[in-house]
Amino acid sequence: MEGSIAKHLLNSFLILLAITSFINSSSADTRFYYPVPPKSVSTEFIKTSCSSTTYPRLCYTSLAGQAGLIQTSPKLLAHAALNVTLATAKSTSAVMLKLSKGSGMNPREVEAMQDCLEELSDSVDEIRRSIGEMDQIKASNFELMMSDIQTWVSAALTDETTCSDGFEGNTVNGKMVRSRIVNIAHMTSNALSLINSYASVHA
Template sequence: MEGSSLRHGQPILVLLVILQFITYIALSSTDAPFHSQRNIEYIKSSCSSTTYPRLCYRSLSVYASKINTSPRLLAHTALNVTLKASKSTSRLMAKISRIHGLRPRVAAAMADCVEVIGDSVDELQQSIGELGHIRSSNFALTISDIQTWVSAALTDEDTCMDGFSGKSMNGYAKRMVRKRIIKIAHLTSNALALINNYASTQSTLP
């Protein structure tokens, strides 16, 4: 008799559990999209002030939940995305530079590119490290250093492209370098703009 009452009670218990689960899902689904959409809109709005807003949004929107609406995290993420692309480009150029049969001028330009993009990677890493430890007490000095390093990284990328100027440099190496360097230069430019935005938000605080 007692076992029979338990069996009859089981469907009710299961139903209560299902209703609680549905309620939880419903609450989560109404809350999460709101926050997610707010974060996405923040990134889109911030990217609109960069030189390459589409690239900015495309490269950063996937990190919306991590960035939230923090200008520091936005700038930090932009630097990390740029660093990852720069490292990938540096590895590719090192491989191309070892190809046999490159014309002397192309080989020299590739060697220069490998060196300056290596410098760019170092400068981006320094910037990321400093931004991760920035404090209100040393904000002005630290953000100035970060801006200087990221600007230097952008200059290094331009220097790499300058080495391939002229029709005599046309060919596979130039096409591959140009494609990659343009992308990381645009990412670097966007990161610098977001760093400048972050700096301006702090300078307006009392």
């Protein structure tokens, strides 16, 4: 009789232990997975946010690959837009520097290229400073930081537009450089739009 009771208690204990283990496991899974939105939600957030920019298709294609990082954060979206723009500007600047040292460019193109490289260098610095400020944003300094970022990104866009204006001719090099600069200017314009949207959320 005692053996039967002991066996019954042991079975009950094992069942209780299994249930407890399952509950703890389920809770752990909930804590681990649920805070991160599905990629489809993040992608839709990017698409919706980009629809308010001047160049929505470019905005979406340049940022969709970072959906997992951006999630549904306006700040991370604006930050990613700045980073993508900076990377594109730096790679274009490297291409232009290589072209400027090559042959086959007429004197006017060489002069325009040198001026453009200076403008693009300023643009890169302004975008980099904006990214640095974005990393330092807090509730106490939000308005001041956002004002600086908006000013610098606007200045970068002006520099890029000035640069592209120097290549209005029909030469092969001129068309190639201008198309690259115009692309950067469009990305900068989109980044500024997303920054303004982020600023308005906290207005």
